[in-house]
Amino acid sequence: MPSHIRVSKYQFSGKTGKIRLKRLGALMAAGLMLGSGAHAQLSWPAVTRQNKPWARWWWEGSAVSEKGLSDVMHLYKDAGLGGLEVTPIYGVNGEESKNIPFLSKRWMEVFDYTLSEGKKLDLGIDLANATGWPFGGPWVTDADASKSLEFKKYDLQKGQGITAPITFKQEALVRGEHRPAVDISLIKDPIRLNGIDNLQKWALDQVRFPVNIPLVALMAYDRQGNATDLADLVDKSGHLNWQAPEDGYQVYAIFQGLHGKMVERAAPGGEGFVIDHFSTTALGHYLGHFDSAFNGSSLDGLRGFFNDSYEVDDAAGQADFTPGLFSAFKELRGYDLKQYLPELLDKNNTSPEALRVLSDYRQTIGELLLEHFTKGWQNWGQQKGKLIRNQSHGSPANILDLYAAVDIPETEGEDELRFKFASSAADVMGKPLTSSESATWLQDHFLSSLADVKKAIDLYFLGGVNHVFYHGVAYSPLEATWPGWLFYAAVHFQPTNPQWKNFTALNEYIAHCQSFLQSSTPDNDILQYFPIFDSYAKKGRSLLNHYDGMKGFEGTDFKANAEWMNTNGYSFDFISDRQIASLGFDGSNTAKPIKSPGGHYQTLLLSGVDHIPEQSFTKILDLAKAGATILVYNHLPTTVNGLSDLDARQKVFSQLLASLNFKATAGGIQKASLGKGAVLLGSNLADLLQQARIRQEQMGVKGRLGFIRKVYQDGHYYFINNRSDSSFEGYVNLADDLDNSTASGSYALFSPMQLKSGLANVKNEGGRHAVFLQLRPWESVIVRTSDKELKGEKYAYTRPAGPATALTGNWKLTFNEGGPTLPKAVTMSRLDYWTNTKDTNALNFSGTATYELDFKKPAQISGVTRYRLRLGSVKENASIWLNGQKIATLIGPDFTLDIDAKLLKDNNHLAIRVSNLMANRIHYMDKNGLVYKRFYNINFPAHDAQNRGKDGLFTTLGWDIKPSGLAGPVTLTPLKTTP
Template sequence: IQQCFVVLPQKIQLSWPEITRQNKPWSRWWWPGSIVNPADITTNLETYKAAGLGGMEVTCIYGVKGQEDKFIDYLSPKWMEMFTHVLKEAERLDMGIDLANASGWPFGGPWVKPEDACRNINYKTYTVSSGQKLTEKIEFRQMPIVRPVGQKPDISSLNYPISKNRNLQLYAIDQIKFEKPLPLYSVVAYSDSGKIINLTGRVTSERDLEWTAPPGNWTIYALFQGWHGKLAERAGPGGEGDVIDHFSGRAIDNFLKHFDTVFKDYDLRSLRGYFNDSYEVDDASGQADWTTDLFNEFYLRRGYNLGDHLPALFRKDDPEKNARVLSDYRQTISDLILDKFTSHWTHWANKQGKRTRNQSHGSPGNILDLYAASDIPETEGSELTKLKFASSAANVTGKELISCEAATWLNEHFISTLSDIKNAADLFFLGGINHLFYHVTCYSPPDEPWPGFLFYAAVELTQANPLWNDFKALNKYVARVQSFMQQGRSDNDILLYFPIFDRFADSGRRMLEHFDAISPAFRDTPFKTAADLMLSRRYAWDYVSDLQIRNTEVNEGMLQTEGNIYKTLVLPGCKYIPLETFGRILKLANDGASLIFYGNIPENISGWADLEEKNYAFVQLKEKLDFRETGSKDILRQNWEKGVS
């Protein structure tokens, strides 16, 4: 270990920063069935305070069997009475409180109407030839499915929508689809000579197609919009219901209006902020891969009509066209979850003076942008290359706090040790995380027999755990580390471009790909190799997205992002990159920034719109690159005399 000694004047005294509640570790506070009362809330909070916790995140989950008579419905007047008592007592104890914006996860509840619930797309194809009429009905029936965690119900005995049923705690349903005909979304015919005809208006109420095929052989694509059926997982009483459509601004706005209505008569000034758990909408059968306004949103963002290219969307056209149209579709979904969901939610919270804490991982979009759109990005896991997605987004955009769901499921209950938890915490610190949330402290009445109320995926940081008596020592350590990390700013040197468009263009098995860590799909790519190499050689670096690059400038040879400065940008070899991104990167280099092409220069531009024109511009940019020998093996240097912009 290297040591550095500095002689200071005697009058200067170094002192440890004052430890605040924000410096201390916080913990998720599961409320099973919301079986709480004021006296026990106070007792628990005082115990948590004494153990060195700085705050709690309240999240309601499914209830405890045999205690149904004590359940309190989520967001009911009685529940709000309990929650405001939490806020008052936490303020008295100098503790912070966050609130999950749903009971369980993801965002959903009984007030989510079918038109705002998460959707999927289904399609059927039909073939006709010149002069023929289609004799088949244009229809699609959704098949039933029910996935409970508890007792399996007879789906035929359940009412639609699911929120109309009683005793939902008995079933703890994660996903349900009722058998029914799906509404028609679009019908388009494609001829073997390249002609396209929209036939949506030719379908009768009896689902007959009133159309005679013109000359040629025709393939008809009929789209049907269905319901993904995902419900809020592990929701507590009063919180069971459909998950929202994350690609619809109307859906999130209607969802949050319910909170506005419930909260309007209560004093929530001491509430710090709201929490959103990881995107697990598709932790189910199938995917939520559509939204009602998708065709319009796609046209506004990509500049062409997706309905004219359905064979490519469903991978039935030329492979290169399939890749480009699919990439545009996935980019649009990424845009929608950013613009319609995450940004809407953060704006709603900020208007109240609250912060959002968001687990973006698992989303079908660029998680760097989704993390950056929240006030406190939050990660989880045990891989540095995964943790750095959240910390990179915060560093690049200048955010104060980066949180984590820490020690989620290190081992079976009561087996994990304090050293296990410390090792997990240290890894988060190495990943740039400075605001730990333990997973989990489960609410339990003080007089509940051992082991009290527990949650299955948890290290069980409760009074029932033998390590509780020494828990305070670990929390002191975490608080001291975080007290320094939170007052500083990251000083990483390198930006590593995240080549998400290579994944957007990959056929895959499903419509959407979800982004979490560096997935196995990146194995043996220059991107993963560069990340692993820089970690092994102790370089300090952050990921950077296309959007963040577009917001980057050059200042005295340094890369100036929205919230930080960097020395170098690494562009790993990739197959696809947006023309705007590539042009911006070369302009940054031409303006004096240090740029490293690692592996190879990007091969193609992404997307389908204006392909010939954009490809010409892309080739022109690449032709301006003039690399010269440096005398070092495998290293070439750009000749900047003629520039590249």
């Protein structure tokens, strides 16, 4: 196959274009295929739109037009974006007449236009299945809205009854983005009767009307815990015809409340209650509204649908009930939850039985969310031939299973271990893509540079992400007054941002990285068990726990082990009980015999686990019997989970424990041989991993160099990132286990920012191959290893051939574009930021300016092949022009560039075009009362408290002028190419 042909991981078949997700295994070395014989050619993968970064695309008020859409989509395409995710949100003050109600006929017209324009421009399009988040809207009735469990408890003595009607009236509640919230007397019930204008103006987040809610269970319990169902003894007026037969009775009345959560940041036409995520009926009705809107539209050009996290309980109280809960619980757990309401609802009851009931309740809720919402939605998308992309974090369920149920798991945030929950599910279950909502609130508004974004993106790559979505781009007509329409919580990736001039460089960097990361499969060694049932069995402030990364696992061995492995060079994925059931043993793979649907692993690690289903423990020990090595940190599990059929299940579990006969080995590790394999038990994780011969990448120790290792047809890809402000130079050991010699022809380097590549310098250190790396601060490199000899040029390593020469003289500073006013040109005898000039217009200026200097070529030094141009301090990024030719764009954090010596003439002209932040111009607007915060709903809050004004909104009035421009020093250093 020619090296330039990409192999897509999505194969299309049939007239409907239905997507079949297939892991292509050995063929996933797209663009880096074998040459003839035993040699492989050195080449970059071809870049597709899927490799490029995509962006969340907010349609504020859905106030879009065909011309406006075309205008901005061309800009996005030219900037290097590969796709867009349409998410309608709240509108813009003064633009109400342009608003288009969500899913209306006109809305579908502009959406269909977007799809057709996307096809023309080769921009992929996804669509959020809601406006704002979570799923909800005006078509969601009370019956389909999220529910809460409310209860009353009565203590009775012998002969006593309950004289008052057994009813529950919800207290009125209104929460919204505005303080104070609108009076509930002004809000009509049902919500949809209030009209779009009012709902946009009110920005409601949660509404509970003061109404009586239905009684769904009435149970009496004697002192021994024996239960009596009293529901049939309640008349229509709510009176109970029953008296306690003896002292000490407790009666629990369970009511089905309306949780009242509404769609956050809803677009016009999308305001309303959030759905009941545990009800298949509610989901069917909800998606049916989309089916009706889509009727007559082919959706050709739409790749998939998106859900922006769970977030139902970002409100007062919890959505912790559904009409089918009791029947579902009995079916799934095998006993009647109504028999154990005191154990579930009494917060002071911490008996083993009460904790097991609580665990079963949480497990049931999680399974309903998985089956009734996540899988139901996935099936709906699949029937349309579309992908489903989901943010599962924050859900009251095992998020590994939720992530695994969809086509593309998506994460967010700034924590590498948080990312690994999404990427682990993809890795274990064979999902080709893990996406990320990227660069959300890196700093407060207008303060984040492209360098900040790059550092954040690199961390996503290290966490297993390979499909970046910026957060994000707001649709803004080109004619809108600067800074245009903005979103409230984002790094502003807008064409009005001066950094847009150099945005393409970042996008090309990401595309080249992802061309490797998407054309390979994970090569992690350890499956770390996710101890969800330990969490399920712990009392908390509320009935449900919500899972998001390591939140809730503070102080556990699970978290401590994950953190230690992540900073000590070990590669691992998290795994759930449901995923353990899918594991098999592959005896043909002696190095990594544990096989999941997505790959192979060396071992499975239990980190101080207490509760585990006997089925999972059985499967784990079966893997050991087949020949696997299982690692147990600190102690063996102590019990099974839950209350269902406890005695029988505990008996099975005890027999499994009894089958382990541990004997002491070296290093304090205990070993239980089991069949062809073994279980190792110890309290020192390093010793456990060493005895199990788990690979350790030395470069990952202490976190100086971050890495992720992936496998392709002939070897491995390493994405390596220097996570420091200092340069790195030296040999790095690789645990890639190549079968061939240590010849440099089997190792190649690809610099995705410098776009240079070549064969690496390699030596053997302690029986391992070591590759020589030269990395600038925060620089990344792709190392390609190959079992076949690679053919190509040597990588251009360099070393200084002489001292640096400062480029001095009269620098001419010219302001090219920006505002509010273009400052006058100035000549500087000493290079400096333009904000250090005396021109007031320069202090207020956000845009692009050019620093120019004529200089002579440094004195000739023998053997010099390149010169290193170092710009020094740049605020914030720059494009470099030498003798009228653009030679590079530098976005930082490092601002150095190696120039071919042949490009230098005896006399040279250097032009450095610097683009700064939006901050100084926004500061000017705030000082002069110029309005840019003109949005409905949340209307531009501050991320940091110190940037919050008297009106509660974001302000820059407390800021100093942000340094902008080029302060240098600019130097040239002669370089020689090293062998």
